[in-house]
Amino acid sequence: MVIYKVFMLQLRTAAIAMLCCGSVFGQSSPHSIIPEPSLIQLSKGNFNLAPNVALYYNDAEAKKSAELFREFVLIRCGFKLKLINSNKIRSNSISFRHDISAKEQAYELTVEKDRIKLAGKSNGLFYGVQTLQQLIPLRKGSNEIHIPVVSIQDSPRFDYRGLMLDVSRHFFSVPYLKRFLDVMAHFKMNKFHWHLTDDQGWRMEIKRYPKLQTVAAWREPTEMEKNSPYVKDRRYGGFYTQSELKEVIAYAAKRHITVIPEIEMPGHSSAALTAYPKLGCTGGPYTVQKQGGVYKDVYCGGKDLTFEFLQNVLSEVIDVFPSEYIHIGGDETPKDNWIKCPHCQSRIKREGLKDEHELQSYFVQRIEKFVNSKGRKIIGWDEILEGGLAPNATVMSWRGESGGIAAARQKHDAIMSPYTFLYFDYYQSNFKSEPPAFPALLPLQTVYGYEPLSESLRDDEHKYIKGVQGNTWTEMIVDEKHVDYMVYPRALAASEIGWSAPSKKDYTKFLQKLSIRLADLDARQVSFRIPEPEDLRDSVTTQEQLELDFKPSVQDAIVYYTLDGTDPSPMSKRCGPFRISLVDNEPVIIKAMTVLQSGRQSRVYSASYTKKAYKAATPTSTVTKGLAFKSKFGIVQNAKEINISRPDTSGIASSFSTIPFGERTKFYVQYEGYLHADEDAVYKFKVKSDDGAVLYLDDEITVDNDGEHGPVEKQGVAPLRKGYHKIRLQYFDSGGGKHLSVSVEKNGKPYSIGERLFH
Incomplete structure (x- = not known):
């Protein structure tokens, strides 16, 4: 008899104790299923999973899924459920029905108060079991586990939902690869x-x-x-x-x-x-x-x-x-x-x-x-388009989306894997405590926000986009724990991109679900990156006091913090609501760390909180929209050093962009003008660039994203009085990737600057 051991990692004794005897994981969202199902309807009530529940199956394929679930329950909860070969559906049972007429990879899962029914083809049953596992909370106490009453109809958006692991730069063991596959399977990749x-x-x-x-x-x-x-x-x-x-x-x-x-x-x-x-x-x-x-x-x-x-x-x-x-x-x-x-x-x-x-x-x-x-068929990176595409080749688009778009327009299949959204060897945050990574930034929210079907493609061309893939290159990743750290939780965001319809995606809800799923991964000894506490980020305010309370990003974890510059430990202050007092231009540095139920600790994350006075508006008679720019072709090493007296090109641009330079590379540019603030407020500026960019407001550096690097986003905050403010951005491209974008938030909400730039 083949016993499937999907996601059955070798749990420590302590982890098992936490799973079966630890505190209850109260679900802060209606469910914690990742990726988000196609259709889910929650109702009141629960099915009680207990040792006397029987598992029914209708054939050999269904039996595999029943065995898979039984082994999960045995490890998770410590009791073994009985298997029965029968087409009948009885009360106090879970039935697994192999349905050869079902759509590939689709499943239907119905949880009632007295029974659970799961149906689908072989792969659909498998994915249904992963969902059923995620419906079971980590719990405490009695032999009963409460599974919420729910009806789910589910199938994937894309057939291809992939992860790439580079074992050439650094080598990884077969046991680790199996665990890597376990986690992939659990999240339906x-x-x-x-x-x-x-x-x-x-x-x-x-x-x-x-x-x-x-x-x-x-x-x-x-x-x-x-x-x-x-x-x-x-x-x-x-x-x-x-x-x-x-x-x-x-x-x-x-x-x-x-x-x-x-x-x-x-x-x-x-x-x-x-x-x-x-x-x-x-x-x-x-x-x-x-x-x-x-x-x-x-x-x-x-x-x-x-x-x-x-x-x-x-x-x-x-x-x-x-x-x-x-x-x-x-x-x-x-x-x-x-x-x-x-x-x-x-x-x-x-x-x-x-x-x-x-x-x-x-x-x-x-x-x-x-x-x-x-x-067989070949797949190649998007360079295989150069000189003419092989007749039956599939293109894996990594240098942005253009390769996949070009392939689809030529009626070739494509896998979308752009480095701007799906390269997991990039840094996950700007915190200095991050381990070595490729010098570019790709935070979780950016990954989650990716949409593989470009608006530039016609509807009839969308069918050639077969799916998505996250890539983990390992030049900077030397061991298996480091792989885990870089891949998770970003791979969970990628799983939802590949499986769930855009209308079903919601980042706030995803974070709520992720909190529970990460706690589960911790119990299984997956060394994921423990996200920084919610709301811990550099902040500028006009207030003299702030009340703060940093919530952990993993269920039932604890956040500890310090205010004296030392690194926190479990002996430091435990986070709860607290106040800090601020003096003009004297930042208060808060350091925080998260400790999980298993005892694993996050890296130390720090943020500065600064009180600043409003920048006074600049009197001007300017009324002409757009920004003046001047540029030169050539290479500089530092955006701060840009000083253009004799430009090669100049003109007026409607926004901060590299569009005026077309396909040209290796240039530097200076944009100058005024930003109109429509009210007294705190404005946050985000600059994403490849390579360096520095944004000045009223001749003061507000965002410093300087240096030669890949696509990195940095931000800065400035309190502005209503009126016009000098704005200048200096940017250089040294070859390779080319990207420049600027976005603004006002009082925490998006603020369109397209109509508010003047020269």
């Missing part, structure tokens, strides 16, 4: 994208090419890896045997998760080239890289030997992975060596190609033909 090869390591056993295991899987360790369990003989690395790969694939399949392998080509191939130098344009020598980045050494597109190697590799990949899709990368392929390589130039002439971009398209299309001949 169904595609695991396994990034197996890159410049920093080759992680899949390929029997025909043993040097991929002995050479390409290992590199010199970095300083932060010196104590890693994956350092052997002064080398960092590891690989999965084909037996281990099949073990993970089978484990995922039982959880209705498809594992999609990625074998990078033609770029990000330093590791493979180190093992087999003849596959490169120069012949080497090559090195398995220690650091992340984009390297010029790529597979030679002119040698038939390259395609022979990759086809042999892919044959073994396809033999191991049953996935319909094989991911072939295709991103970040410098053409430097191809330009100089006689083999590549000969290929370009022989095939009648225009340039090296078309050589990359030739490369991808040749690989696609081989993969198609094996009955």
